[in-house]
Amino acid sequence: MNIVDCIIIGGGPAGMEAANRLTDQGFQVLLFEKEPELGGKLRQWDKLFPDFTLAQDILKMLNDNIASNKLEIKTGNTIRELRQSTDEGNSKEWEVIDGNGESHRARTVLITTGFDFFDATRKEEYGYGIYPNVITSVELEEQLKNGKIEIASNSKNDPNIAFIQCVGSRDEKVGNHYCSRNCCICAVKQAIEVKELLPQSEVTCYYMDLRMFGQSYEELYRKAQQEFRVNFIRGRVSEISPTLENRVILKAEDTLLSRPIRATVDLVVLMVGMEPSETTAQLSKSLNMSDPYGYIASKNSYTADNETQHKGLFVAGTAKRQLAIPDVIRDADAAAFTIAKHLKNGK
Amino acid sequence: MIENILDRLKADIRFQEGLTSCMNCGICTAICPAAEFYKYDPRVICNIVQSRNINEIEQLLKGDEIWYCGQCMSCKTRCPRGNAVGMVITVLRKLSQETGYFVESEKGRQQFAIEKAVGQNIINQGYCVHPDIATYENHPEQGPVWKWYLDNIEELSTKMGAIYKQRGAGALRDVGEENLDEIKKIFEVTGGMAFYDNIEQASQKAAEELGVDFQEEYFMKVYSENSGNHNR
Numbered sequence: 001m002n003i004v005d006c007i008i009i010g011g012g013p014a015g016m017e018a019a020n021r022l023t024d025q026g027f028q029v030l031l032f033e034k035e036p037e038l039g040g041k042l043r044q045w046d047k048l049f050p051d052f053t054l055a056q057d058i059l060k061m062l063n064d065n066i067a068s069n070k071l072e073i074k075t076g077n078t079i080r081e082l083r084q085s086t087d088e089g090n091s092k093e094w095e096v097i098d099g100n101g102e103s104h105r106a107r108t109v110l111i112t113t114g115f116d117f118f119d120a121t122r123k124e125e126y127g128y129g130i131y132p133n134v135i136t137s138v139e140l141e142e143q144l145k146n147g148k149i150e151i152a153s154n155s156k157n158d159p160n161i162a163f164i165q166c167v168g169s170r171d172e173k174v175g176n177h178y179c180s181r182n183c184c185i186c187a188v189k190q191a192i193e194v195k196e197l198l199p200q201s202e203v204t205c206y207y208m209d210l211r212m213f214g215q216s217y218e219e220l221y222r223k224a225q226q227e228f229r230v231n232f233i234r235g236r237v238s239e240i241s242p243t244l245e246n247r248v249i250l251k252a253e254d255t256l257l258s259r260p261i262r263a264t265v266d267l268v269v270l271m272v273g274m275e276p277s278e279t280t281a282q283l284s285k286s287l288n289m290s291d292p293y294g295y296i297a298s299k300n301s302y303t304a305d306n307e308t309q310h311k312g313l314f315v316a317g318t319a320k321r322q323l324a325i326p327d328v329i330r331d332a333d334a335a336a337f338t339i340a341k342h343l344k345n346g347k
Numbered sequence: 348m349i350e351n352i353l354d355r356l357k358a359d360i361r362f363q364e365g366l367t368s369c370m371n372c373g374i375c376t377a378i379c380p381a382a383e384f385y386k387y388d389p390r391v392i393c394n395i396v397q398s399r400n401i402n403e404i405e406q407l408l409k410g411d412e413i414w415y416c417g418q419c420m421s422c423k424t425r426c427p428r429g430n431a432v433g434m435v436i437t438v439l440r441k442l443s444q445e446t447g448y449f450v451e452s453e454k455g456r457q458q459f460a461i462e463k464a465v466g467q468n469i470i471n472q473g474y475c476v477h478p479d480i481a482t483y484e485n486h487p488e489q490g491p492v493w494k495w496y497l498d499n500i501e502e503l504s505t506k507m508g509a510i511y512k513q514r515g516a517g518a519l520r521d522v523g524e525e526n527l528d529e530i531k532k533i534f535e536v537t538g539g540m541a542f543y544d545n546i547e548q549a550s551q552k553a554a555e556e557l558g559v560d561f562q563e564e565y566f567m568k569v570y571s572e573n574s575g576n577h578n579r
């Protein structure tokens with residue numbers, strides 16, 4: 001049986017980038033992707049923060065590299081099992097049982113199974129799936145891609161649009177204590193895009209803290225305020241209810257003014273956070289390497305962040321934690337470097 | 348100034364567990380029914396308590412704010428950090444009652460009316476609320492139907508399956524001397540009686556300072572006074 005150098009599970013940006021970097025160096029790679037196409041969540045996105053780079057441009061670069069490299073790709077294939085080879089004398093090898101029940105062996109495995117969006121129906125008080133005016137940031141991105149924002153209410157006035165932060169993040173009630181890191185800046189980006197499409201709309205972001213830590217994030221936040229007149233209110237929304245005019249009312253406290261407020265709006269965008277994908281959670285559990293939320297815990301987040309506690313098993317991207325596209329690609333590069341070193345040392 | 352206010356707050360389990368990690372998101376105030384009408388902001392109260400500023404905490408104990416809460420605990424259902432502001436309010440109220448600071452605010456002084464009405468009613472009749480204390484004169488909000496009900500309470504109770512002030516099974520029944528004795532003992536052993544006494548003594552002192560006759564006038568004064576300065 002052929003034993004490849006590396007099996008990569010998950011063909012999103014992390015898996016694609018790592019596959020390219022490993023084949024660049026002459027290693028034999030087998031890449032699994034559960035969807036019919038490579039690209040992961042990047043395929044759902046229109047433009048990226050903070051500079052409105054087209055997601056498809058990044059995707060094209062990754063795909064072009066894939067096309068010029070010689071590697072085996074199995075799309076539409078959800079793996080069933082990942083385990084250390086049980087053959088005697090081969091305990092350093094890994095075995096993957098794919099969706100068709102076929103066995104594949106490799107010297108190393110890289111997990112790039114990524115994240116899923118928080119299921120907004122779990123925050124029932126926000127009425128997602130109940131009121132047509134309440135959508136998620138993922139759905140808004142789809143609308144932005146199509147260049148048309150759908151306003152469910154039949155109000156004749158210029159629409160009021162609200163963005164709500166931290167839906168499924170920083171929230172004990174849904175078991176996610178962590179910050180998803182990308183939603184703050186994503187809302188700023190989307191708010192600007194909404195204002196570009198609907199210049200007469202009133203756009204307000206409800207936030208707790210605006211975490212503008214990345215390069216050019218703070219500048220984009222300022223631009224949203226100065227050039228696009230996006231409003232920012234510091235307060236977590238407690239609940240959303242409908243009006244007779246098919247609009248919705250949201251309740252919050254303007255915590256900087258110490259005043260409870262109600263706002264009647266035509267469209268609410270829930271900034272859904274990130275959670276480990278189903279496969280990420282399954283693998284982290286079955287191989288006993290889960291963090292408190294089901295993400296895969298690396299061996300050492302300071303010094304061995306692409307390694308796991310299992311020899312020959314590596315991890316990259318949002319299977320570990322919440323990252324943005326540039327972080328994911330850098331992390332995949334680092335993983336390829338670490339795996340190459342491991343393969344060259346023959347252990 | 349009363350000593351050890353902070354220590355006394357921290358000693359209460361409801362305080363220890365009610366407020367551990369506020370991030371000032373304001374969702375408690377956003378969901379709070381009292382905050383919609385009253386000059387009341389549970390988030391700000393959390394802030395003050397977390398500041399450990401004794402002077403400001405003392406002002407809370409002496410002020411109206413802590414009495415606006417309806418103890419519905421909606422705050423607990425929403426808090427993303429698992430705090431229970433309503434619990435913190437309970438502890439602040441208890442401390443205000445124990446220190447006597449409650450007499451310094453209008454809403455606080457109403458503690459006397461509650462102790463006299465609901466509090467003593469438990470001891471005397473075994474009920475928190477009983478029609479006998481809800482007189483028509485003191486409860487005009489009930490409307491004239493309430494007067495008609497009270498005037499005909501015996502007949503109406505029989506029709507409704509209640510047994511007003513009789514022994515046996517049914518609503519409004521006489522709970523019996525032996526049970527009242529037991530309730531009284533529970534209140535004595537657990538400190539409930541001493542708590543009532545404390546409220547009465549502080550209120551009596553307040554009545555003297557205000558120049559209001561404690562026996563004849565003070566109850567109606569605290570029951571009915573309204574500065575009209577409580578709403579937003």
